[in-house]
Amino acid sequence: MTLQQAELEETDVAHDEELPAAIRAIRTRRSGHNFDPDAELDDETLEALIRDAALAPSSYNLQPWEFVAVQDDDRIDEIVDLAYGQEHIREAGTAILVVGHTEAETADRVFDEWEDAGRMDEETADQTKAQTVEMYDDDQMGRDLGIRNASLAAENLLLSAHARGLKATPMIGFDQAGISELVGLPENKIPVMLISVGPSGGEEPERLPRRDVAEILHRESY
Template identity: 75%
Template structure:
C-alpha cells in the first residue's frame, strides 16, 4: 500500500528558494465554513484577479476572464444555479473563471511579442497563425481555453490563501443557466466557480490524499 498524506502537518523544505510558496500549496484548503458577516474589499478582489492573471498561458494568449458576484440577491441566484451550495452566499463573493473559445487576443499578444523584440514581424505572424489555427478545431480551442483558465483559477485560490482567505472551487453548476444569468457571450466558456471569503473557522480534517508512490510513474505509465 502506498503512503498517503493524512494531515496538514506537512514538512516544508525551508532550503527551498521560496519556502512560503511550498507552505501555501501544502496548507491551502477548500472548505464550506465561511464567515457570513465578513466581506472582502474591492482592493482585495482586484489583487486576487491580478495574481490569477499571472498564471502560465501558452503563447501568452491569456484566454481568461473573471466575473465577480457580490450582490446578495444575485448570490442567491448563483446558489440556485450551483445546485444549492449555500456556502457561496456565506462566502460573500463568487468568481466565475471564464475561458475563451476563440483566439481573440492573438493580434494584440503577437504585436507585443514583436514590440518587445522577442520576434521579428515574420516570426510573429507565423507563430500567430499556428496559435490561431488551434481554434480551427472546436474541441481543441475549447480545451485550450479551459486548461488555461484552470491555471488562472489555481493562482486565484493560492492568492486568496496567502491573504488569509478561503477559496473553494466548484464545477458543479448549471453551466448554461449561469452563462445566461451572467450574460456571457456565446464564445465564452464557464470553467470554474470559486467562492472566496473570510474563513468561518475550522474545517473537518483533510481526507487522505494519494501518495507519491501511487501517482508517480517514471518513463511510462
C-alpha cells in the first residue's frame, strides 16, 4: 500500500454518519478574503493540496491539469496587479494558477494504463485514444476540455484547503495573457483559475443568499 493510499483510507468518510464530513465540508466552505498575512503556507501542506486536487475526476483519467504556485513576494505583487488589484492575494501569500491542457498529451501513457489494468483491450484502448486525440485537435473543444477538467481539480483544491483549516478563494478575474507570460505557460496550456490560499485570518461575513433548488432544478427538460 502506498502512502497516498494509506492517507486516503485514514481519511475516508463513514457513509452512515448523520451528516458525513464531506457534505459538511461542501456546506461550510467559504470563499473568504480574510487571510493571516503573518502566517505562511508550508511546502508539505502545499504539496498535500495539490495531491488532493489531482484526485479529481477527468475524462478517461487524462488528468489534463498542472498547477503553478507563486509565493515570492515580488511575483505575488505582479500577480495582484494582473488580478486587477485583488489585495487578498498578497495577504494570503500563496497564489496557485490552475492550468488546463488543450492537447491530449497524456493520452499515450493513460491508455496504456487502461490496457495494463485490464480495463480495456488493446483494440479498444487504441480506438478510444484516437477518438480522444481527435476531440482535442479541435481548438474550441480542446480549450473547453481543458477548462472543464481543470475546474474539477480546482474544486478539490478548495475543499482540501477548507478541510485543513485554510482559506482559499478562486478567481477568474485576471489578465490571462499577462499571467500566462509571467509564469511562462506554453502555448498549449490555458490559465483556468487563480486561487489564493493561506492560513485564515478569522471569520468572514455571512454567506450571501443562494438560489433555491426550486429555482435551479429542472426535471426532464429545461
